[in-house]
Structure formats: C-alpha cells, structure tokens
Amino acid sequence: MSLRVPLFDLSLSEEDRAAVDAALRSGWLTMGPRTDAFEREFAEHLGVAHAVALSSGTAALHLAMLAAGVGPGDEVVVPAITFVATAAAARYCGAEPVLADILGPHDLGVDPADVERCLTERTKAVCAVHYGGYTAAAEPLRALCDAHGIALIEDAAHTPSARTERGAVAGAIGLAGCFSFFSNKVLSCGEGGLIATDDEEVAQHVRLRRSHAMTAGTWDRHRGHAPGYDVVALGYNYRLDEPRAALLSARLPRLEQDIEQRRALVRRYREKLAQMDGITVPYVDAEVGRSSCYVMPAMLDASGPREEIRAHMLEAHGVQTSVLYPAIHEFTAYKGTESLPRAERAARAQLTLPLYPHLGEERQDLVLAALDDALSRSRG
Numbered sequence: 368m369s370l371r372v373p374l375f376d377l378s379l380s381e382e383d384r385a386a387v388d389a390a391l392r393s394g395w396l397t398m399g400p401r402t403d404a405f406e407r408e409f410a411e412h413l414g415v416a417h418a419v420a421l422s423s424g425t426a427a428l429h430l431a432m433l434a435a436g437v438g439p440g441d442e443v444v445v446p447a448i449t450f451v452a453t454a455a456a457a458r459y460c461g462a463e464p465v466l467a468d469i470l471g472p473h474d475l476g477v478d479p480a481d482v483e484r485c486l487t488e489r490t491k492a493v494c495a496v497h498y499g500g501y502t503a504a505a506e507p508l509r510a511l512c513d514a515h516g517i518a519l520i521e522d523a524a525h526t527p528s529a530r531t532e533r534g535a536v537a538g539a540i541g542l543a544g545c546f547s548f549f550s551n552k553v554l555s556c557g558e559g560g561l562i563a564t565d566d567e568e569v570a571q572h573v574r575l576r577r578s579h580a581m582t583a584g585t586w587d588r589h590r591g592h593a594p595g596y597d598v599v600a601l602g603y604n605y606r607l608d609e610p611r612a613a614l615l616s617a618r619l620p621r622l623e624q625d626i627e628q629r630r631a632l633v634r635r636y637r638e639k640l641a642q643m644d645g646i647t648v649p650y651v652d653a654e655v656g657r658s659s660c661y662v663m664p665a666m667l668d669a670s671g672p673r674e675e676i677r678a679h680m681l682e683a684h685g686v687q688t689s690v691l692y693p694a695i696h697e698f699t700a701y702k703g704t705e706s707l708p709r710a711e712r713a714a715r716a717q718l719t720l721p722l723y724p725h726l727g728e729e730r731q732d733l734v735l736a737a738l739d740d741a742l743s744r745s746r747g
Contacts, residue, residue, distance in 0.1 A: 371685035371686060371733055372685065372686045372734055374551075374689050376725070377550065377551075377555065378724070380621075383614055386614060386617035389613065396608055397585055398420075398585070401609045401613045404612070404616055405420060405613075405616045406418045406419060406420050410563065415536075415538075415539050415544075415564060415565050416567070418562070419564075420561050421559070421561060421562065422606060422607055424522075424545055424546060424547025424560040425456065425547075427543075427561060427562045428456035429459045430562060430573045430576055430603075431456075432457060432460050432462070432492060433572070435543070437460040437462045437491045438460055438461055439460075439462065442457075442465045442487060443456075443493070444486065445466060445467070445493075446498075446503075446710070447467065447468060447696055447710035448692055448695075448714065450524070451698065453695075454466070462491065466707060468707040468708070468710050469710050470504075470709070471709045471713075472647050472649060472712065472713060475498040475649055475717070476495070477496065479507045482511065490515070491517060492512075492517055493520070494520045494521075494522055495520070496524075497524075497537045497538075499525055499691070500526055500529055500660045500662065501529070501649075501650050502529050502535075502658075503521075505531060505537070506531060509540055518542040518543075520543055521537065521540060521544040523538035523544045524545065524547035525662070526658075527546060527659055532654075548560060548611070553661050556611040559615065575600065576603055577603065580598050580599055580600040580602030581596045581598055625724040628724035628725070629723070632660075632722060632724075633655050633660045635728065636648075636731065637652060645667060645742050645746070646665050646666070646667065646738075647668055662722055663720040664691065664720075665717070665738075667718055668716075673718060675741075676745055680738060683740070684736070684737035685733075690714075694711055721734050
C-alpha cells in the first residue's frame, strides 16, 4: 500500500532547523532563556498578560484546573467530543468530569444549554473545547460561569490564532486558555503546551507547579539569582525544553501565513464537498476566516459505512483519514449510563480529511476523488 496523501505532514524550514541547532550548541537544554522568549512572544501574539510554557497541552489542562481550585469531590463539565485529556485532567485533580452534549453536526462545540443542565453544587469549572480550530460558544459560557461563580477554562489546543464572531481571542476569554504544540498541531514542536491568562495568581500558580513547586529554577541558580531553593507545595515536572522553545519561536512568525493557506484549502474543500451527496460539512463559510483550521471535518449522512469508506480511501487511493474524536462517555474508563445523542452521532459519522499548509490543490483533488469513489461504492 502506497500512501499518496497522509493525514498530516510537517514541513520545517532552514530557519527552524538553525534555531534548534543554536539551542543545542548553546549547551543549555532545559527551561531557560529561549523558553522565556517564546512565552513573551506568544503572550504578545494572543494579547494576554501571561503565557507559561509547559511540557504538553495535557499538563496545561491539569495545572489550569488546579489553579481554578478543582480538587477531590468537585465536578468539571467537559464536552463529550474532545480528546480524552480534557476529561482526564479533571481526574488528575481528584475531580470527576461531567460530560455535556455538543450542538450537533453543524457545530461540534459544546452546547451551552446542556452545560447548564450539567451544573450542580459540586461544579467547580467548565472546560470549553474549541474544536478543529473553530471557537466554541466561549462568551455565553463565560457569562454562564460568572453567574454561577465557577471558572471557565478553554481547551484551545486547536486554536492558536482563532477568534469568536465578536472578535474575542480563543484562549483569552476564560480564566485560562490551554494550548498544545503536539506534532500535528497548527503550531507544533513535537511535545509542548502553554497556559495563557490575564490572572496574575493563575500565572504564578502555574509557574510554580510546573517545576516541582521549587522557589527557584535551575536557570535562576545558574545565573546566580538564587543560592538555593525551597519546595512550597506539590509540584510536577511539566517543563518545556529549550530546543522545542527555539523551534516554536522560529515558527511563530509564519503562523498567520500557515493559517491563511489552511483557510484557502478549507474553503476549496467546502466548495467541492457541497457538491457531493452524503456529506455534511460542519460550521459555515463565514467562520473559516476566524478559524485556525486545524482539521477538515466532514460528517457522513448515512450511518454505518464510515470504516469501509476510510479503508477504501486508504487501500485503493493511498489517502489517509482519521476520526476526531470518539465520544468520551463510550470509552471503558469513562463509560456512563446517560445517552448524549448528538455526540454519539458525531462520533460515528465524523471523518477527518488531510489538511496542512502545503497540501496543495493537486493532492487535495486526490483526497476528493478518493472520497467520492468511496461514497459511490458505499451506495452500491
């Protein structure tokens, strides 16, 4: 089997490689000056007061929930369609994730009305996931959380440069925004994450906890800024290293250009997919210009044939696809008795098509032809 169009492909420039090489040659590989520099650059990019770099998006979710005061016996409302880390972070804190349904096939973000239904006296926070690069209803959710005296945390792993219809920046609306720089993300370095916040106490909490709750880090001691350190709380090893920080700083100036290329491909996908029977494309055309276009989701209208369609696209055409995501409450570790019909439908119907800035129209046409052929075969 020859893979003609992968789901994702990463292209690094000479500047990217040079930045990483310079970090390696510096002799300082752990959290240090390049991490500091990237934090300042990303905070400026988002327009927030604080950006704290971490080892992963999962670490960001965990520390954001801890900073919000989430602990044993509490509940955190999260959408049923998200990566499992969103729910797992609540359990890391000793709390329980409560799963809310999504809006539907037209919008895979969490339904604010269902979030409100899920609230109890034990609810400590709500986590809104900006799915696929498209913003969730973060502003209504912020109002809901404010009215109930609970924290809004944004899972902005897919949205390093997205805005709501009102112009608010994803990741800068709630108490804290959690970003991921995993290999296939819009801005990536392999492994990495970040918390963005305007709250000084949250930033201080996260900076302390990311490095074993030590009052002084290795870089501080190396520069003679502190003779030793104290450990003042339970902390974690959630540091970002210098080569990854250097790679992020090198790639950040091209982020908007990369996203514009993604948007152009998404607009073309939407135009072509609208002409295919059996496909619904989530979101609307006007939202593309505000999205970071992390993935290209499509919804299969007929139930049942998705895995056959995916297999045919791969085996006959060499086109790779994925599913983003299974419904959390259908995993063994999170299995519940309550049905969330819109999330369940999306989990069975959603198909993710290849998308990256340098995909190009020629390979995009291969994807579209493969999907059209697979749909035709499924209809017999």
